[in-house]
Amino acid sequence: MTKHDAIVYVVDDDDAIREALGGLLRSVGLTMIGSGSPREFMAHDRADAPSCLVLDVRLPGASGLEFQRELAAANENIPIIFITGHGDIPMSVRAMKAGAVEFLTKPFRDQDLLDAIQGALATDRARRDQERSLSDLRTRLASLTEREKQVMAILVQGHVNKQIGAAIGTTESTVKAHRAQIMRKMQAATLADLIRMAGRLQFGAEPVA
Amino acid sequence: MPLRLLNSSAGLRNDNQTLAAPYALALLLVAAALASTLLLQTVYVGRPPLFPFFAAIAAAAWFGGKGPGYFASAVSVPLGLYFYVVARPDHDLHFRDFLLFVFFATCAFLGGALNSRHRKTEDGLRSAHRDLQAKATELQHANDALLAEMAERRRTEATLEAMRSKLGRVMRLTTMAEMAASIAHEINQPLTAIVTNGETCVRWLNAAEPNIAEAQDAAKRAVRDAERASQVVSRIRAMVRNALADREQVSLQACLDDVLALLLADLTAHQIEIRCEVPPALPTLFGDRIQLQQVFFNLLTNAIESLSETTGRQRDITISAERGRENTVVILLRDNGAGFQDCEPEQLFDSFVTTKPSGMGMGLSISRTIVETHGGTLTASRAIPHGAAFAITLPLSGEEP
Ligand SMILES: Nc1ncnc2c1ncn2[C@@H]1O[C@H](COP(=O)(O)OP(=O)(O)O)[C@@H](O)[C@H]1O
């Protein structure tokens, strides 16, 4: 994965700051999309790439902290780096408690901002990977037949083929065939793999039909 | 109006009560005259003089008026007849006895009439006087009410005026703090851009393959932002120049009095004793009264905030002023609060330096700027044994108050 498929969003009402940040990020090969206001930011189509948001605390209209709350309420998980005119400790504590990655005082050192951005992008990348693999797993699970799901539910509870056969009223060899299909479709190498996948999918937590 | 009503009803009650009393009094007086005449008769050779009756008639007419006067005369006349005609000492009835009796009777009636007339005039005068007095009292009451109302209105107006000017001052003080914060923000924005652009420029130049075009772009942006910052600075300069236009003769005492009045509630609430000693003959300062008040307001607010956390000793603030060198005044503000503790006093004058959870850290910085634009200095030192001390030196304008 190269740096280019990461995007840094900057929301600051000051054109000069947006331009300066754009220049700095270009010098390290990062793509920046700048907005003058939260509204403008929300109007953008967001690229499907690891990203983070550099947000000025002092914004016309809603404050950066309010916007942070709005994003959280809208289930937007983008990591936020706050930049602020002066170091207000209680404010930064509030921002950090609400999940901000970093709180930088203007003027900041370029390296501090770049480190914060790299950290935020890494966090977002990991979250996206997690989300992606989870949605992969869901697709795989969806490809199972009802019968196979039934078998898998009992299987991941640690029962052997014979017990499963008795439970669903079929022969041991039929169970064995189902089991091979399940392992193939779920792309699980071992039973331990399958159990882990079921855990992530929270499969089996709900009653099986 | 209720007053007059009360008066007349009192008079009425009086009349009713004394309706019969004057006649009884007349009778009593005549009886007393008779008794004294009889008493005189025992020691007097010949016919006793009948003066006591005149006295009784006169008194009855005087106290009781016309009716009782005539009544006393009427009772006295037969008694006179008795003494002149019946009980005469010699046994012969002379014409002169009759004459004396007639003379007595005439005098008795005349005395009663004259006296009662006099009494009536006197009464008229007295009642007129009473009426006049009642009117005067009524007027006095009305006057008092009016005065009280005027005093009340003046008080209300004074309170309103005090509130208005307090509000005005507080608003100006707040706007100044806000203005300073917004100036700091306006300088800080281009500064941030300059720093970032400068660093970017260095990055392009330091790259394995230096990118001169990008480096130039970044440097140009830095220059442009620096120009913007310098515009902000000239705007502030212009603002200070405008502020200079507001300068006037300011009395230090009046200036301090105004600020202390504004802080009185706080000082009282925290049981802080304040001593303020300014030499009475100190010449005036030349400056912006509101700005100078702002300096004292900031310093005193800090002292109050520090003292409000101080326990175990009487909380004191002392303000003193004395003439310094070369026509200056040195104003010392001292408190016996916790003091600066580990902080270097000089550092506290920087913007946004605060040790308070919700402090802004602008108070001392603004104060120093104001004092310096007035051609003075503001310094801090530790007070012995506890507390903080601030010294303000300001030039005097040379005009005696
Ligand atoms: N009279 C004082 N006693 C003790 N500390 C003081 C006093 N005056 C100022 N200070 C210190 O200086 C700091 C800066 O003061 P100031 O500039 O007025 O900002 P703020 O009051 O908002 O903190 C205060 O936070 C406090 O630590």
Ligand SMILES: [Mg+2]
């Ligand atoms: Mg203060």
